[in-house]
Amino acid sequence: QKEVEQDPGPLSVPEGAIVSLNCTYSNSAFQYFMWYRQYSRKGPELLMYTYSSGNKEDGRFTAQVDKSSKYISLFIRDSQPSDSATYLCAMKSATGFQKLVFGTGTRLLVSP
């Protein structure tokens, strides 16, 4: 079993839809959770960062962490064609030098 599971998609939605992207994980030591957006042929860019459980909102983006279920989500409101990209979740534990563990990414397509 992988430490982090993420549906590869693609997820196709019409413009203006609410998008829900999700990851599950198995390591209960993970405390830091991130979402990256990667456009085709570009490096990933950090979108959202969350520590431990709870919600964090930034504009149209909301990151949610449920540590009891080992489940994290990224919601995109009023999705735009420019949101079409691959979204990767990433997480790490708080102890020592632990490397980020990435999901394989979900490809999102927002059609106008």
Add this chain to the structure above:
Amino acid sequence: SQTIHQWPATLVQPVGSPLSLECTVEGTSNPNLYWYRQAAGRGLQLLFYSVGIGQISSEVPQNLSASRPQDRQFILSSKKLLLSDSGFYLCAWSRDRGSHGYTFGSGTRLTVV
């Protein structure tokens, strides 16, 4: 502000040829540095990381090596490329333990022919 530079953007190399990809970080000191390879449908694979000059940790046995000759310079090399070395190579940096995430470069698309 901190910036990360990675070059070249695209590279086509014959099998058996050497490889050298360079990554530099500006605007910070003593960063943690990482080399990743990304293959289609397989996500990000960590190849090497470094917590200081001359300190290299290898994650996956392979045909590649890494070096950190200066604080903010990270180099990925190979003496003889294989077809299987083709992929998208990404350099990244982080502060301390990387709890606030990594910052990635723009990547190098390597095709071995």
